[in-house]
Amino acid sequence: MKKYALLAIFIGLPALALAALYAYVFYTGPRMKVQPHIRAYQTVAPLPPKGTVPVQAPSPLPSAAEAGRFKNPLSESADTLGRGKVYYEYYCVFCHGDEGAGDGPVGESYVPKPADLRGGKIAAYDDGTLLRGMLTGIGHQPVLEQVVPQEHRWYLVAFVRSLQKR
Numbered sequence: 001m002k003k004y005a006l007l008a009i010f011i012g013l014p015a016l017a018l019a020a021l022y023a024y025v026f027y028t029g030p031r032m033k034v035q036p037h038i039r040a041y042q043t044v045a046p047l048p049p050k051g052t053v054p055v056q057a058p059s060p061l062p063s064a065a066e067a068g069r070f071k072n073p074l075s076e077s078a079d080t081l082g083r084g085k086v087y088y089e090y091y092c093v094f095c096h097g098d099e100g101a102g103d104g105p106v107g108e109s110y111v112p113k114p115a116d117l118r119g120g121k122i123a124a125y126d127d128g129t130l131l132r133g134m135l136t137g138i139g140h141q142p143v144l145e146q147v148v149p150q151e152h153r154w155y156l157v158a159f160v161r162s163l164q165k166r
Contacts (some may be wrong), residue, residue, distance in 0.1 A: 076161070084158045
């Protein structure tokens with residue numbers, strides 16, 4: 001009988017102490033109502049890691065009213081037209097076709113068809129208006145203003161002008 005009493009003391013007392021500790025923490029511990037609640041708009045964004053370079057947003061396009069004042073700063077050289085052809089094939093050929101007639105494989109499915117870049121309407125645009133039209137577009141054209149890097153834009157204008165002269 002003494003063995004059972006000693007066993008109950010050595011096992012029971014630690015279990016009882018553990019249960020008492022659990023009850024104490026359960027009733028006096030932190031509650032959900034006192035825990036901090038941080039909302040998404042209250043958080044502060046962490047600092048970027050060292051060595052990162054911030055992205056420069058492209059400058060916005062001129063409005064339609066002031067687009068006419070812009071002229072293509074690039075000369076019409078073989079290098080300019082060569083680079084313009086590469087950029088045209090990357091960004092435009094799928095809708096406007098190889099010759100700019102609006103008969104590209106993707107453009108065939110559009111109603112209305114993509115513009116014929118060789119036509120008189122496009123030729124009548126000044127450089128700034130042509131650039132604005134190419135980047136903002138209408139219909140199914142993607143938002144090229146966010147896709148075409150600024151350093152490629154005037155090369156595209158020069159190449160479209162060369163399509164009109166063919």
